[in-house]
Amino acid sequence: MYQSHLFGPTRREAPREEESKNAILLSRGGYVYKTMSGVYAFLPLGWRVIQNLARIVREEMLTLPRAQEILMPALQPLDIWRESGRIEDIREVMYRLEKEDVGLGPTHEETITDIFRHSVHSYRDLPVSVFQIQTKYRQEPRAKSGLLRGREFLMKDLYSFHVSEEDLAEYYEIVKEAYFRVFQRCGLQAVLTEASGGVFSKYSHEFQVVSEAGEDEIFLNAAGDYARNKEIVPDENAADLREFSGGQVRKVRSIEVGNIFKLNKKFSTPLQALVQTEKGDRVEVWTASYGIGISRLMGALVEARGEIGTGPARMLWPREVAPFPVHLIDLTPDRQGEELYHKLQAGRDSRGGKVEVLYDDRTLGAGEKFADADLIGAPVRLIISKRSLEQGGVELIDWIDDRKEVVTVEDFQKMIVAG
Ligand code: ATP
Ligand code: MG
Numbered sequence: 001m002y003q004s005h006l007f008g009p010t011r012r013e014a015p016r017e018e019e020s021k022n023a024i025l026l027s028r029g030g031y032v033y034k035t036m037s038g039v040y041a042f043l044p045l046g047w048r049v050i051q052n053l054a055r056i057v058r059e060e061m062l063t064l065p066r067a068q069e070i071l072m073p074a075l076q077p078l079d080i081w082r083e084s085g086r087i088e089d090i091r092e093v094m095y096r097l098e099k100e101d102v103g104l105g106p107t108h109e110e111t112i113t114d115i116f117r118h119s120v121h122s123y124r125d126l127p128v129s130v131f132q133i134q135t136k137y138r139q140e141p142r143a144k145s146g147l148l149r150g151r152e153f154l155m156k157d158l159y160s161f162h163v164s165e166e167d168l169a170e171y172y173e174i175v176k177e178a179y180f181r182v183f184q185r186c187g188l189q190a191v192l193t194e195a196s197g198g199v200f201s202k203y204s205h206e207f208q209v210v211s212e213a214g215e216d217e218i219f220l221n222a223a224g225d226y227a228r229n230k231e232i233v234p235d236e237n238a239a240d241l242r243e244f245s246g247g248q249v250r251k252v253r254s255i256e257v258g259n260i261f262k263l264n265k266k267f268s269t270p271l272q273a274l275v276q277t278e279k280g281d282r283v284e285v286w287t288a289s290y291g292i293g294i295s296r297l298m299g300a301l302v303e304a305r306g307e308i309g310t311g312p313a314r315m316l317w318p319r320e321v322a323p324f325p326v327h328l329i330d331l332t333p334d335r336q337g338e339e340l341y342h343k344l345q346a347g348r349d350s351r352g353g354k355v356e357v358l359y360d361d362r363t364l365g366a367g368e369k370f371a372d373a374d375l376i377g378a379p380v381r382l383i384i385s386k387r388s389l390e391q392g393g394v395e396l397i398d399w400i401d402d403r404k405e406v407v408t409v410e411d412f413q414k415m416i417v418a419g
Contacts, residue, residue, distance in 0.1 A: 008043030023146025038143025038151035131158035147299030187318030222247030315377030
């Protein structure tokens with residue numbers, strides 16, 4: 001895409017009220033626009049990142065046995081919340097419409113259980129596993145962390161239904177593995193963390209990314225691969241904590257990027273979601289829910305990989321997430337890069353995909369172009385200039401592999417195809 005056509009300008013200054021690194025960098029880079037506290041519009045760069053994250057999440061969820069994607073409405077009747085018994089719990093969180101008995105969904109356990117009970121009646125149709133990528137609404141009193149805590153935000157929520165506790169337990173483990181793959185592909189190191197399970201099961205598991213920007217505190221084991229949320233540690237010196245660690249425990253701040261939860265019969269009992277068993281009796285189904293904060297993931301990536309402060313503000317996206325994996329910057333006075341841009345656009349990468357190139361065709365100085373490129377954070381930068389042409393090609397900077405060289409156009413094309 002021509003950068004001169006890109007909607008959403010980069011800015012020298014972030015809105016003054018923004019405090020968090022992710023909000024400052026993403027506003028300055030033209031990824032998002034804050035319309036009010038905790039509510040962000042995704043501009044083309046930001047929406048590309050979100051779509052890349054969503055694609056990774058979707059691909060991994062579709063590897064789960066029988067999993068299928070759906071889309072549920074944001075508007076929910078309050079009656080199902082009365083039926084589930086959660087209407088009081090949700091009062092402070094749910095945005096409600098004044099004149100009607102409906103609210104905007106903060107989560108979808110009630111909705112999916114209602115759909116399930118009217119759709120599935122036999123053990124033969126289990127397990128059922130459905131997920132959506134959808135906008136959630138929550139009245140968050142402290143929406144000061146940019147994309148980490150929105151009042152409107154994007155979540156992937158998966159729900160599974162099982163005939164037995166054993167079947168649920170088995171499925172839960174498969175989802176856990178898929179979650180690790182998601183976070184790894186997104187370029188984040190997420191730590192499996194024991195957290196509160198509410199009154200229906202002992203624990204839930206969170207996936208936490210260690211970060212000073214996080215609102216959670218966890219106790220991390222010596223190996224750094226397992227943790228326990230402070231919420232469930234009544235006494236920091238307690239014996240169970242020592243036993244859990246087997247070594248040095250560190251208390252660190254972290255960002256919860258995902259949460260998996262055995263709900264057991266929490267919803268199937270009050271909403272009477274029943275299936276007939278092999279023997280012919282009707283039993284309440286076993287359920288679990290599994291969330292990933294897609295927009296929060298984007299914020300977490302900027303917290304982990306972005307830089308603001310004294311030096312130039314910059315971001316570096318992982319290859320699979322970058323809004324544009326290749327940024328071609330033209331410093332020639334007569335758009336000599338344009339032909340190269342068209343060639344690259346026509347090429348295919350090793351997976352047969354289109355190579356998304358952002359072509360900086362603007363008539364600006366090199367300094368301004370580089371400052372914008374730093375904010376856009378493409379993993380590969382190509383610079384075409386009088387000097388690079390004299391040296392026989394374009395200057396390539398691969399920020400991830402930490403490589404800098406002059407390559408010919410043909411060589412570069414071969415490199416992309418080789419992946
Ligand atoms: P938190 O403890 O951070 O308030 P939660 O436990 O209420 O989150 P869940 O209901 O488990 O969150 O939601 C699933 C996932 O959605 C979370 O793991 C998180 O990644 C994301 N998420 C939750 N609330 C928000 C929010 N206000 N803004 C952005 N993402 C959120
Ligand atoms: Mg949680």
